[in-house]
Amino acid sequence: MRQRVPDALMTASAEELSRVELTVLESSLSSGVPRDLTGHVFVIGPAGPFEGGPPRADGAPIVSGPGMIYRLDLDTGGPVRLMSRRARTPCHHADVASRPGTRFEALGFRDAGLLRFSPHLGLRNHLNHALVPMHAPRAPARLLVTGDAGRPYEIDPATLELVTPVGRNSTWFPAVPVDHPFPVTLATAHPCFDAARGELFTVNHGRSLPPRFLASLPWLDELGALPRSWDRLASAAASMIEQQMLRPSAERLDLFAKRALKLLPARLRPAAPPGPGELLARQAARLGGARLDDVGGDFTILLRWDGHNEPERHELVLPGGAPVRIEQSVHQVGLTRRWVVLADTALKIGLEGVLGPGSPESPGVERLVRALLTMPQEPSTTFYLVRRDALRPGGGQAVVKKVVVPLETLHFLVDYEDAGDRITVHAAHNCATDHGEWIRSFDRHAASKEPAPARLRGLSPPGQADAHRIGRYTIDAAAERVVDQAVFADPARALGVGLYAHRETGASWMPTDRVENVYWRGVGVWDELSTEFIDRLYAAHPHRALPLSALRRMRAEDGHPDSLFRFSHRSMRIEDRYEFPRRAVGCWLSSLQFVPRRGGSGADTDGYVVALVATARRAEVWVFDAANLARGPLCKLGHPSFQPGLTQHTAWLNEVAPWRGGYRVPAPEDHEDFVAESPVGEVKALFEEEVYPRLA
Numbered sequence: 001m002r003q004r005v006p007d008a009l010m011t012a013s014a015e016e017l018s019r020v021e022l023t024v025l026e027s028s029l030s031s032g033v034p035r036d037l038t039g040h041v042f043v044i045g046p047a048g049p050f051e052g053g054p055p056r057a058d059g060a061p062i063v064s065g066p067g068m069i070y071r072l073d074l075d076t077g078g079p080v081r082l083m084s085r086r087a088r089t090p091c092h093h094a095d096v097a098s099r100p101g102t103r104f105e106a107l108g109f110r111d112a113g114l115l116r117f118s119p120h121l122g123l124r125n126h127l128n129h130a131l132v133p134m135h136a137p138r139a140p141a142r143l144l145v146t147g148d149a150g151r152p153y154e155i156d157p158a159t160l161e162l163v164t165p166v167g168r169n170s171t172w173f174p175a176v177p178v179d180h181p182f183p184v185t186l187a188t189a190h191p192c193f194d195a196a197r198g199e200l201f202t203v204n205h206g207r208s209l210p211p212r213f214l215a216s217l218p219w220l221d222e223l224g225a226l227p228r229s230w231d232r233l234a235s236a237a238a239s240m241i242e243q244q245m246l247r248p249s250a251e252r253l254d255l256f257a258k259r260a261l262k263l264l265p266a267r268l269r270p271a272a273p274p275g276p277g278e279l280l281a282r283q284a285a286r287l288g289g290a291r292l293d294d295v296g297g298d299f300t301i302l303l304r305w306d307g308h309n310e311p312e313r314h315e316l317v318l319p320g321g322a323p324v325r326i327e328q329s330v331h332q333v334g335l336t337r338r339w340v341v342l343a344d345t346a347l348k349i350g351l352e353g354v355l356g357p358g359s360p361e362s363p364g365v366e367r368l369v370r371a372l373l374t375m376p377q378e379p380s381t382t383f384y385l386v387r388r389d390a391l392r393p394g395g396g397q398a399v400v401k402k403v404v405v406p407l408e409t410l411h412f413l414v415d416y417e418d419a420g421d422r423i424t425v426h427a428a429h430n431c432a433t434d435h436g437e438w439i440r441s442f443d444r445h446a447a448s449k450e451p452a453p454a455r456l457r458g459l460s461p462p463g464q465a466d467a468h469r470i471g472r473y474t475i476d477a478a479a480e481r482v483v484d485q486a487v488f489a490d491p492a493r494a495l496g497v498g499l500y501a502h503r504e505t506g507a508s509w510m511p512t513d514r515v516e517n518v519y520w521r522g523v524g525v526w527d528e529l530s531t532e533f534i535d536r537l538y539a540a541h542p543h544r545a546l547p548l549s550a551l552r553r554m555r556a557e558d559g560h561p562d563s564l565f566r567f568s569h570r571s572m573r574i575e576d577r578y579e580f581p582r583r584a585v586g587c588w589l590s591s592l593q594f595v596p597r598r599g600g601s602g603a604d605t606d607g608y609v610v611a612l613v614a615t616a617r618r619a620e621v622w623v624f625d626a627a628n629l630a631r632g633p634l635c636k637l638g639h640p641s642f643q644p645g646l647t648q649h650t651a652w653l654n655e656v657a658p659w660r661g662g663y664r665v666p667a668p669e670d671h672e673d674f675v676a677e678s679p680v681g682e683v684k685a686l687f688e689e690e691v692y693p694r695l696a
Contacts, residue, residue, distance in 0.1 A: 002527045002558050003586030009614040010455060012047045012068070012645025020082045020639050022072075025620060027635035034608060034623065034634060036598040037074040039654045040157070041610050043591045044069050044145060045647030046128040047086065059457035060111040061438040062646050066092055067128030069145060069160045070644060072610065072621065074595065075655075080621070080637055084644075085160035087127040087145055089153065090667050090691050091182045094121055097690035104686045114349050114436060115149055120680050122180025125150025127162075129189040131651035134307060135509035136198055140657040142307065144200075148189045148329055148349055152202060156659035164664040166202070166303075167311045169674060173301060175206035175351060181674045181683060186349070189649075190411075192335040195509040201340050202311075203330045204301040209351060235364030235442065238371040242536055300324035302340060302386060302398065308663050312395040316342075316386060319399055324384055328377060328436075334414035335511070336423055339477060340386040342400075346377040346408035348436030363442040370440075370533075377434055379542050381409040385423065385477050401480050405473055407431060407487075407543055411500065413569075417513035421477040426515050426569045428497045429487075431545070432466035432538035439531065446530035447552060453528060459646070463529035465538040467546040468497040470520075472569055486572045491546040494554050496523025499649065501592035503604040515569050517604045519626070521589045522563030522577070527555035558582070562589040564611065564629055578629040585616035593650035594626060608634075612647050619644050667695045 024032040046065030067087035072080055086092070098108040098118070109118040116124035127145045132152070134142040144166065146152040151165040151172055174183035191202035300323060305311040316324040329349045334341035385401040407429040415424040438460035443452040446463075467489055474484040489495070498521035506512045530552075539548055554560070565577035580587040590612040600606040609624040619642055622633040675687050 002555075003524070003561060003582065004584060005453075005456060005459075005526060005528050006585050006588055006614040006616055007455065008617070008619045008643070009588050009590075009646055010062075010459070011643055012045070012062075012065070013641070013643035014047050014068070014086070015084075015641060015643075016086060017082055017084045017641055019073075020641055022080045022082055022621060022637040022639050022642070024079075025636040025638050026633075028632075029634055032635060033074075033080060033637070036600075037080075037595060037608060037623070038598040039075055039595060039652055040656050041072040041074065041593045041595065042069065042131050042143065042157075042651045042653070043072070043593075043612060043644070043647050044087075044128060044131055044649060045591070045644055046126065047645065059439070059441050061114055061460050062458045063128070063438075063460050064111060064114055064116055064124075064126065065128060066095075066124075067126050067145065067147070068644065069131075069155065070647075071157075071160060071656075073656075074610075082639065082642060083160065087153070087155075088162060088694070089125050089127060089150075090671065090695060091121070091124050093691045093694045094182070094686060095124060097686060104682060104690070107680065107682060107686060117184075118182075120180075120678065120683060121686075122178075122182035123149060123184045125182065125185070127153055128648065130649035132191050132193060132200075133651050133653060134193045134200060135195045135505065136307075137195065137508050140660060141653045141655070142659070142661055143651060143653065144191065146187070146189050146191060148187060148331060148347065150185055150187060152187065152191060154659070154661060154663075157653060157656045158658045163659050163661065165670070166200075166305055168665050169670050171303075171310055171313070172204050173206065173299060173313075179674045179677045181671050181678065181687065183674070184351070186329070188330045188333050190332040192333045192340075194335055194511065195505065196337075196511065198306060200305040200307065201333055201335060202303045202305070203333060203342060204303060204313075205299065205324075205326045205330055207298050207325055207327070207350065232364060234362065234368040238364065238368040241368075241371040242533060298323045298325040300326055300330070300342070300384075302342075302391070304391060307661065312391070312393070314386075314391050314395055314398045316384065316400050317397055318402065324400055332411055334412060334425065336414055336416055336418040338388055338418050338421065339423055340388060341412075341414050341423065341425065342384040342386070343409055343412060344378065344382045344384075346381070346410050346430060346435070348375075348377055348434070363440070366440070367442045374437070374537065376537050376541070377408055377436065379408055380404055380406050381427065383425065383475070385475070385480075387477075401477050403475050403477075403480050403482060405471070405482060405485070407469060407471060409471075410435060413500075413502070413515050413518065415514045416511040418477075422483070423475045423477055424514075425471075425473045425475060426518070427471045427473065428500070428520070429469040429471055430464070430497065431468055431543060432534075432541045433461050433464040433468065433496065434534060434537070435461045437462055437534065439529070443531045443533060445528075446532050446535045447527075447556060449532065452531055456528065459529070461529075462531045462534050463526060464494070464496050464523065465535050465548060465551065466541055466544050467491040467494045467551075468523070469545065470497060470567060470569075470572070472572060488567075488572050489545045490574075491550075493522075493560055494525050494546055494551055496525075497521070498523045499590065499592055501594045501609060501650065503594050503596065503607070506602065512604070517575070518567050518569060519592055519594060519609050519629075520565055520567055521592060522565050522579075524562040524580075524586065525551070525554050525559030526586070527559050530555055561586050564589060564592070564609065564624065566605070566626075566629055576627075576629045578624065578632055580613075583616065587616075588614040590614065591647045591650045593652050595652055610650075612644065618642075668692050
């Protein structure tokens with residue numbers, strides 16, 4: 001009995017809720033919910049199209065949907081209550097006002113890989129991935145919402161409304177040097193706040209485009225001009241490349257495109273192939289006026305923010321003076337007493353989708369473009385270490401230390417204590433699992449070769465192709481080397497490692513010196529998500545722990561359900577685990593949050609784990625005893641209106657107070673110079689009529 005992904009995961013309502021009382025669906029407690037639950041759990045995730053409902057029929061990635069913020073109030077002394085609000089950024093209002101059929105549709109955004117882009121307006125900031133508390137002693141807690149593409153925003157914890165971006169548009173350096181009203185800004189989904197010093201660290205980065213992509217541009221335009229009747233030819237070529245029957249160099253790609261075009265009847269051929277000038281003009285149009293030869297350039301900037309003034313900018317460089325180049329993304333930042341830790345993380349996000357041809361109507365052409373341009377993620381992780389005392393007030397350059405560890409990493413934690421400049425990193429290695437990919441209309445099941453389920457189109461990641469691992473690395477920062485390491489794997493279960501939760505702070509919100517107990521989502525083996533493309537892409541993974549043939553047998557033998565487990569990062573083993581029931585429709589464990597027990601000891605297992613679970617019937621909130629996961633959920637909560645779909649990270653605040661931060665960037669002041677410089681007159685009308693009035 002192979003488990004089926006629950007439909008509740010694929011349906012996200014756009015309805016905003018206010019103080020909805022959750023119903024106790026099941027409970028082993030006479031009180032229904034634990035009486036010593038405390039505080040407020042915040043959850044965020046993409047909420048699908050503007051009108052809500054299931055993903056769009058075009059199969060755009062779910063993670064590119066606009067953010068929805070949820071708050072579970074646990075401290076009412078009675079039922080748990082829920083409220084939710086959309087993350088309504090200025091670009092959200094512009095996107096709504098420029099949808100097809102509206103007056104401003106010519107300015108509209110289009111999906112571009114994991115991004116959403118308009119040549120005239122710039123990049124959408126979805127704010128749908130993570131939440132970052134800013135606790136300071138003797139002050140109300142503040143809260144940020146974040147994503148990998150766009151500035152973080154501060155929200156009002158009481159109303160869930162957006163208050164202000166962190167930093168002005170002019171503070172952040174765009175990856176494309178165009179004065180878009182919404183600049184193409186690449187950031188980190190996980191900034192770090194240090195209550196001990198009252199400062200937040202985040203990242204702004206960009207890179208030059210890869211040579212393979214640049215070499216492909218002349219024929220990509222011609223490929224996009226092929227008539228739909230040639231879709232099967234494009235799909236066949238994609239199949240040959242995916243099976244490595246064809247290994248195209250840049251020269252062969254050019255020859256392939258020219259020969260394919262010559263086979264077309266004259267009446268169906270595109271106009272004469274573009275010359276260099278025409279190509280540059282086409283790409284400039286896609287980027288709102290920037291010539292391709294002006295685009296790109298490597299930079300990585302560490303921003304330090306005190307919560308009151310404009311962030312400081314610190315340009316990170318290697319010892320020889322060259323800028324730090326991020327190949328994939330900076331999904332997470334870590335913070336110790338003396339160091340800031342950045343990683344080039346295993347999430348491929350960049351300008352390739354923006355610069356490539358528009359979304360083709362032909363799936364064969366789209367498949368061919370993916371086969372030609374998609375590379376596996378880097379099989380190792382590069383960490384960059386920045387001394388905090390080397391960051392000069394006001395900003396400037398900072399030289400980094402560099403350490404590479406085997407195995408790719410998406411999420412990691414660090415010990416705050418770093419005596420002797422020894423930095424301890426706890427890394428989740430999502431080996432051969434590509435969060436930069438999603439299930440598409442032309443994907444096929446890895447074993448049966450049948451089309452992937454249409455109801456799962458847009459889901460990311462498509463499925464893992466190896467067992468994941470958890471690593472602990474002690475780094476000598478001065479010597480730039482790993483001096484001790486331990487790596488855990490469970491290949492017998494093909495264990496995957498997903499979202500996590502732990503007690504993040506100690507007394508007075510100070511960081512804990514050492515990470516010990518962390519609660520992880522144990523990702524199950526879901527045969528339904530396995531695709532031929534991902535299996536082939538990672539078949540030659542250099543650090544494989546589980547033969548692909550063995551993983552395929554596990555899939556065929558019903559796979560494994562999800563689990564919730566507590567991992568000791570000191571003993572490097574699983575200390576406690578709850579495995580979800582094996583059913584025809586499985587349970588999908590999503591967002592996790594550790595909640596301390598009211599009046600508890602302060603230990604990192606003294607409390608509860610609150611988790612969102614998609615079941616066969618609905619989305620539910622499950623509450624576990626953090627000291628006894630194996631007991632199973634103490635209670636399950638739900639409501640017919642609670643339809644969050646695929647949610648991401650969480651945060652916890654002990655109390656909620658109205659925003660009183662003081663720092664604020666007014667939207668007209670933030671955008672007016674960029675709007676005034678737009679060569680398209682309708683941009684100004686869009687902002688004055690549809691954007692500014694909704695932000696007053």
